[in-house]
Amino acid sequence: MTSRKGKTVCISSAKGGVGKTITTINLAGTFELLGKKVLIVDLDLFGGGVGVALNTPYTKSIYTLIDDINNNRYREFKDYIVKYDEFIDILPSPKDPRQANKIEAKYLDLILDRASNFYDVVLIDTNHILNEINVLIMDKVDEILFLVTNDPLDLKNLKSIISIFRDIGLDKYKVLLNNSKDPFKNYFTLYDIKNILKTNIDYSLSKGMFIKNIDVYLMNGKILTLDEKFPRAYTKDYSTFMTMAADVLDEGGNK
Ligand SMILES: Nc1ncnc2c1ncn2[C@@H]1O[C@H](COP(=O)(O)OP(=O)(O)OP(=O)(O)O)[C@@H](O)[C@H]1O
Numbered sequence: 001m002t003s004r005k006g007k008t009v010c011i012s013s014a015k016g017g018v019g020k021t022i023t024t025i026n027l028a029g030t031f032e033l034l035g036k037k038v039l040i041v042d043l044d045l046f047g048g049g050v051g052v053a054l055n056t057p058y059t060k061s062i063y064t065l066i067d068d069i070n071n072n073r074y075r076e077f078k079d080y081i082v083k084y085d086e087f088i089d090i091l092p093s094p095k096d097p098r099q100a101n102k103i104e105a106k107y108l109d110l111i112l113d114r115a116s117n118f119y120d121v122v123l124i125d126t127n128h129i130l131n132e133i134n135v136l137i138m139d140k141v142d143e144i145l146f147l148v149t150n151d152p153l154d155l156k157n158l159k160s161i162i163s164i165f166r167d168i169g170l171d172k173y174k175v176l177l178n179n180s181k182d183p184f185k186n187y188f189t190l191y192d193i194k195n196i197l198k199t200n201i202d203y204s205l206s207k208g209m210f211i212k213n214i215d216v217y218l219m220n221g222k223i224l225t226l227d228e229k230f231p232r233a234y235t236k237d238y239s240t241f242m243t244m245a246a247d248v249l250d251e252g253g254n255k
């Protein structure tokens with residue numbers, strides 16, 4: 001593998017179950033369409049499901065990687081990753097929650113730095129909890145992609161996070177309004193949402209991308225954005241994914 005210093009993006013939210021994991025996987029598919037090599041780091045340490053979602057069997061995880069670094073057993077980064085296809089690799093979360101508890105934030109910096117040497121893009125799927133690990137990751141990445149839904153609690157929580165970001169001058173985040181998760185929730189208009197969050201909505205996924213059997217689809221190990229029917233069947237959302245991916249590749253960093 002050659003050295004390339006890829007872009008790092010973490011996919012975050014202020015509430016659970018808003019579509020982070022599915023969006024991470026679909027973004028990975030989009031980067032593949034652009035010919036980019038992607039690593040998905042599953043940093044949802046207690047409930048991580050990227051490996052399961054993509055139906056890729058694995059034994060090693062981010063925990064084994066850290067444990068091996070600690071005990072001088074570490075040889076190569078690629079020993080710990082699971083291959084989805086020619087473009088997409090996964091660094092899975094631990095299978096055992098007791099191992100998740102042992103992961104120290106300080107090692108994640110090292111892992112992120114190593115990973116970005118081997119990939120064009122490193123996508124980090126997180127959970128919504130603002131713990132030490134997630135805060136450190138948000139600090140280190142090139143871009144934070146916040147997913148938000150048309151839901152009062154979700155919006156209220158994200159508003160608080162964004163106001164903290166504003167206070168500390170952190171502006172490397174983008175907001176993705178996910179209308180595809182609960183297409184029947186229409187509490188607020190886009191205008192209301194922008195007013196509540198007091199920030200711009202950079203991207204939105206349409207209600208049309210609600211997919212009834214999405215869990216079955218994923219359990220079969222498929223990625224929607226890699227489906228040859230996707231660009232025609234979901235034209236608007238296809239173009240949103242392409243724009244999100246292009247923005248990641250274009251902005252900042254040293255690419
Ligand atoms: N486009 C969609 N169409 C239909 N259902 C969806 C869609 N996106 C998400 N969902 C539903 O929402 C659930 C949560 O999605 P996902 O696991 O991606 O969210 P998450 O933010 O990663 O959750 P967590 O915070 O638990 O990690 C999925 O299991 C699925 O049932």
Ligand SMILES: [Mg+2]
Pocket residue numbers: 020021022044049125126
């Ligand atoms: Mg998730």
